[in-house]
Amino acid sequence: MIFEQILFFIAAAGAIAGALGVTVSRNPFYSVLALVAHLIALAVLFLLLSAEFLAAAQLVVYAGAVMVLYVFVVAYIGGSDEPLQPVRGPVARLGPLFAGVLFVEVAIAVIGSGLKALGTRGPEVQTGAGREAYGSPGQFGELLLTDFLLPFEAASFLLLVAAVGAVVLARRRRGLEDTGTVDDLARSSPESDDPRPEMVPQGDPPVPTGAGAS
Amino acid sequence: MTHVIADVGLAESTGVQILKSIVIFAVVLQVVPLILLLERKLLGRFQARLGPNRVGPFGLLQPLADVGKLLSKEQATPTTAVPWMMALAPVISILTAIATLAIIPFGDVRNDALFGSDVGLYGIDVSIGILYAFAFGALAFYGLMLGGWASGSKYSFLGSMRAAAQLISYEIALGFSLLGVVMTAGSLSLTEIVQAQDGIWFIVPQFVGFLIFMVAGFAETNRPPFDMAEADAEIVAGYNTEYGGMRFGSFFMAEYINMIVIAGIATAMFLGGWHGPGPAFLDPFWVVAKMFLFIIFFIWIRATLPRLRYDQLMSFGWKILLPLATLNVLVTAVLVVLT
Numbered sequence: 001m002i003f004e005q006i007l008f009f010i011a012a013a014g015a016i017a018g019a020l021g022v023t024v025s026r027n028p029f030y031s032v033l034a035l036v037a038h039l040i041a042l043a044v045l046f047l048l049l050s051a052e053f054l055a056a057a058q059l060v061v062y063a064g065a066v067m068v069l070y071v072f073v074v075a076y077i078g079g080s081d082e083p084l085q086p087v088r089g090p091v092a093r094l095g096p097l098f099a100g101v102l103f104v105e106v107a108i109a110v111i112g113s114g115l116k117a118l119g120t121r122g123p124e125v126q127t128g129a130g131r132e133a134y135g136s137p138g139q140f141g142e143l144l145l146t147d148f149l150l151p152f153e154a155a156s157f158l159l160l161v162a163a164v165g166a167v168v169l170a171r172r173r174r175g176l177e178d179t180g181t182v183d184d185l186a187r188s189s190p191e192s193d194d195p196r197p198e199m200v201p202q203g204d205p206p207v208p209t210g211a212g213a214s
Numbered sequence: 215m216t217h218v219i220a221d222v223g224l225a226e227s228t229g230v231q232i233l234k235s236i237v238i239f240a241v242v243l244q245v246v247p248l249i250l251l252l253e254r255k256l257l258g259r260f261q262a263r264l265g266p267n268r269v270g271p272f273g274l275l276q277p278l279a280d281v282g283k284l285l286s287k288e289q290a291t292p293t294t295a296v297p298w299m300m301a302l303a304p305v306i307s308i309l310t311a312i313a314t315l316a317i318i319p320f321g322d323v324r325n326d327a328l329f330g331s332d333v334g335l336y337g338i339d340v341s342i343g344i345l346y347a348f349a350f351g352a353l354a355f356y357g358l359m360l361g362g363w364a365s366g367s368k369y370s371f372l373g374s375m376r377a378a379a380q381l382i383s384y385e386i387a388l389g390f391s392l393l394g395v396v397m398t399a400g401s402l403s404l405t406e407i408v409q410a411q412d413g414i415w416f417i418v419p420q421f422v423g424f425l426i427f428m429v430a431g432f433a434e435t436n437r438p439p440f441d442m443a444e445a446d447a448e449i450v451a452g453y454n455t456e457y458g459g460m461r462f463g464s465f466f467m468a469e470y471i472n473m474i475v476i477a478g479i480a481t482a483m484f485l486g487g488w489h490g491p492g493p494a495f496l497d498p499f500w501v502v503a504k505m506f507l508f509i510i511f512f513i514w515i516r517a518t519l520p521r522l523r524y525d526q527l528m529s530f531g532w533k534i535l536l537p538l539a540t541l542n543v544l545v546t547a548v549l550v551v552l553t
Contacts, residue, residue: 029363036356043349056345064352065382068359072378075363075371136341137402 008048014041032070039063053137230333235316238337242315246470247277253513260517287459294366295456303364304457304464307357310350311471317346318478319405321488321497335488335498336405343402344392347479348385351434355381357468358436358443362453373452376524377436377443383531384433384440390539391426394546395483404479408487415486422542424484426535428511431476433531436469437512439519442527477508 018038025031039062046055144152251266254276258265266273291297316337323334340346355378362374396402398419399410407416417424433440444452454465481487481504490500522530 033360040353052340052342053345056342056349059349060345060352064348064355064385068352068355068378068382071356071359072375075359075375137345 011041011044028074032074036067053140251277256513257517284460284463289459292366296364299360299364303357303361304461307468308464310354311468314347314350314475320501339405358453365456367456369450369455372449373443384430387535387539388430391423393543394420394423397550404482408482411486417484426539435472438516439521477505481505
């Protein structure tokens, strides 16, 4: 259908523009926003491939949770109009090399598999709103818990380790004993141990730590 | 197979779809000022006042006066602001709010109802169902965030930061609270969930889930006692401090539409949707009546409970609501497998 094709080119152009915006923008805040736009365009591309669940997950997890954290942090500490310093040292020489290698690799992948599929109509899949349909949540869950069980569990274990690690690191940096709770953290300021919560200026809210653990 | 974008299981022809969208859109936008009037009237009564009663009989024309005032006000932009982003933020807010309306079911599919076409009394019935609402809910955050950041003022920024922290904290609990219903019904689609409640409404077996959903729903819609993002006693008006006129009106309208959406989702997922005594043509009225109950409840809570402190809000979300929601999912999963 013509509408699908128009939408594809809009979403594809949006994805590329977003990806370019991430690297080209000097202001980190705009970079993060460009990444959000890129992720939304990717979600539209997933929809066009009738992978509705993946599109929704992309929006909920990446645009909704991960990028919120990015925006949060960048808005707090970055986002200034200070120009970024040009990179010096060995990194400056190795950077273009890695970029070139990556470009060649992606080009091989695209030419190797992508171009071959240009003349075909794509795989025959059962689409529709039913439970057995391709890309539906039911199919997705079944594949995750049968064929891809091991990678799925490994990925979730990795995330758990990362979450625990983030909590441990955050606690160590604040110099806290294990007895401190989040409530104490929010109430006590470093200068005073005044137990009256209403007299103490509110300390650093424990938000980034907790959100990071999610 | 001709599908335009994804598969949404539409029962009707394109013309009827457009007509349906316009009806839902128009009706909800007309209802928002009326809810505003209802809220002001009820708040007045709760606080032993009369509420607005000067414009028109019983103050019924007050919403018209409010909208007229908002439309004719000047849009002030601070010199530190980013103007284009400040204009974009309310658009994101209201767009995501209205888009979410599409999945609220007001009734089952009516055969041969309009111009010889079947009509489902809902916007769309997507296979991902409730996840659609979460996807747009996730994007709705950027309306508040960009609005606060682009205003270039401290209070706006603080408000948007609070909105960010609050939304990610309570969205997980909100999702988990609905997971129990999804597992019991065996479907993500809201219409199928309502059909599964033919015998017993899910508020009975999923009462804990219902409570968690209501609490997290208050937080997601930024309604008191969870309105930390605009807490007017602390940070002026939070993310919309620098907004005026209809841009402020858009944020305001988005909040009320979000309230309607949460009421609609709660009706469909817990209160049996269109099920109720009487002939079939009463179905949409049952849905509206149940949603109305929830909206009254939202207003009642606003008038009754004081605002939480910020750290209380966070520790409540992470230490009580989330474990409770997880436990609810676990117990429901065990019960679903056993029965």
